[in-house]
Amino acid sequence: TRGGREQVIRNAEKTLSIEQDITGLKPRPGDFGVFIRSIPNSKYSIRLFPGSKAASEYCMDFVLSATGEPVNSPFKFNLFAGPGPSTPVGFAPTVGIRPLECSFGIAQKDIRPGAEKFLLRDGQLCTLQRPGHRDVRFTVPIRSRPEPPQPHVDTLELPEYI
Secondary structure (H helix, E strand, O other): OHHHHHHHHHHHHHHHOOOOOOOOOOOOOOOOOOEEEEOOOOOEEEEEEEOOOOOOEEEEEEEEOOOOOEEOOOOOOEEEEEOOOOOOOOOOOOEEOOEHHHHHOOOHHHOOOOOOOEEEEOOOEEEEEOOOOOOEEEEOOOOOOOOOOOOOOOOOOOOOOO
């Protein structure tokens, strides 16, 4: 019916206009919250880019420093993530991080070239270990999240750090 088709189109337009909060989409040039840092004694850099803000997720991949071209695991390494300096002790253990694609059952050798990424969380302290090199450490940025309004709650102010 004519009304049915128009309703379907309206529903589709409404759904497609919703801002997405998706983890794993590679960034585009000029995207906000993307950080690229050179790895010492390497032709590669790490690139951090936002994932789901609601889930406090960030992604990391490797890029060629000269071009910014994403590459899959370009050298032998271990990546660990644990509580950051702003995280209370005992919040989470330090764990080894594998490519996000592997958690979906994709073998590392089958990840499309340049598509590999690693899932991190806001505030985590990460350590990249490479044989024969000093460890590289970095802390994942923490994005601010506004407090949701709670009109029927009295808030007691306490210092965040002492």
